[in-house]
Amino acid sequence: DAGVTQSPTHLIKTRGQQVTLRCSPKSGHDTVSWYQQALGQGPQFIFQYYEEEERQRGNFPDRFSGHQFPNYSSELNVNALLLGDSALYLCASSLVGAVNQPQHFGDGTRLSIL
């Protein structure tokens, strides 16, 4: 049973550039959430996608955008990168309406901004 997979595992960018991170949900899941985890901190919610639409959004600027595809996979896009965007970006998947089935996380993409 494939879990949540993310790519790439590590990425280095410079300020001002744009980046796209990818996520494939756990088999059978239809909802994808993205989180940003700064060093030494807990993950912070960016947004959640279901039925190819953004359902919830955390306190992140419009530079952060996303997309969900018909096969439930998802992308996170960040424009105009800042040094403060350096973090571990985590994708989590879940099944809408499922009881006792919380979000399952991938191992993340570590983004470094130079």
Added chain:
Amino acid sequence: QKEVEQDPGPLSVPEGAIVSLNCTYSNSAFQYFMWYRQYSRKGPELLMYTYSSGNKEDGRFTAQVDKSSKYISLFIRDSQPSDSATYLCAMSGKSGGTSYGKLTFGQGTILTVHP
């Protein structure tokens, strides 16, 4: 003030000790409470899930939720060196009629169990 407060530690205990990890929260709308374990360079791994108040036990792990005090705990019995990791509490309320929406995490507690 953060919605979820968690003592970052670090916490160092000898093998076999009982470990107590705690979080407090301020949002009364939280109904679902989770504990995740995160090893270095890995994503969070779900350990325990609890709905509303009460206790839940799974092997060496026991999760407790006291909604009246807005306080949750995770106990680890007979701790092992392999339990060394960062432990994150997380919680959510209902979202659009579904069970799981945005998770709000604590800062994480770094635990080291030494032989």
